[in-house]
Amino acid sequence: MAKILIPYGTSEGQTARIADYISDVLQAHGHQADTLDLKHADHDLPDGYDAVMVGASVHAGKHEGYVADFVRRNLPALQNLPAALFSVSLSAHGDPEDAEKYVAEFEDGTGWRPDKVAMFGGALLYTQYGFLKRILMKRIVSSQGSPDTDTGRDYIYTEWDGVRRFAEEFLVYMERNPGPVS
Template sequence: MVSILIPYGTGEGQTATVADRIADVLDERGHDATAIDAEELPPDLEVDGFDAVCIGASIHMGKHQSAVRDFVEANRDALASRPTAFFQLSMSSAVADETRQAEAAGYVDEFLEETGWHPDRIGLFGGALRYSKYGFLKRLLMKRIAGDATGDTDTSRDYEYTDWHEVDAFAADYAAFVESRLGVRPADPRDADPSNVDSSGEETLE
């Protein structure tokens, strides 16, 4: 069994939901995954107490949460010595437009360059529009951003863009990488064979 820390930054909760989903996938493979908001990390938490780390953040106004950045910068050496991954949620990843996809990748590149961190795996996912949780000014701003990106400007409802098959596939790929690097096997031997997961993240049985 591998112990995996999943610290994340979240605005209205979508990144937290994704972190929990990743933790569930890792737990199902027989590992011990702990998802926790980076703003709520205990001051005495030691990254060295975990075998692997998967960090998540979302984009708000072009930036990741400062708590995530602080965590990476404070633990850069410990992260470099173990299997790591980074996943990001953004509106830019909610659409198939190449320009938007490049924008999402650019946010990651900027973050990694500024922190000096080099994760082994990277996942880019669409986030969510939580109009119901925004204040008046933020609702207007996000409506304008959504109008350019997805066209979803009806503020009377919320929208979710996360592809859960992609999240599951990312978690399974990261788990397989961790297991290979640390020389352990998943609880279910089928999970050790990447051919059991197709491109959509669904398990296939032969």
């Protein structure tokens, strides 16, 4: 049994849901998987983990700054262990080139080259946004030519089968490329 940490950043909760889902998949394969909400805390990577899957979401073209800080602070540990990044955005659903650009900028800004990267579609949670955010998001979405402008409902773009496959592929990678024995 391996011990896997899933530290993540989230603003509206979708990345937290994806982190929980990944944790369930890893546990179903007999591993210990712990999620860690990085928000508002200067976390160091705890000792004793065999692998790490970092999650972050995109707002205004950037992943959460506190996730980038976490990665920079723990770079040697992340480079020593099997480690993955999953990036959550609307672009991952509709505009993969933009989604890849966000990841490339995150990698350049942190100096981290994750062993595995996934880009997952996020969610448009109109019913949970405040008034201004709802109007802003509707305007952005409609300017991109998307029909998903009914602010009386939410739109979830996360493909859960893809999330499960990524978690399982990472397990295979981890088993073939174990980090140093502590």
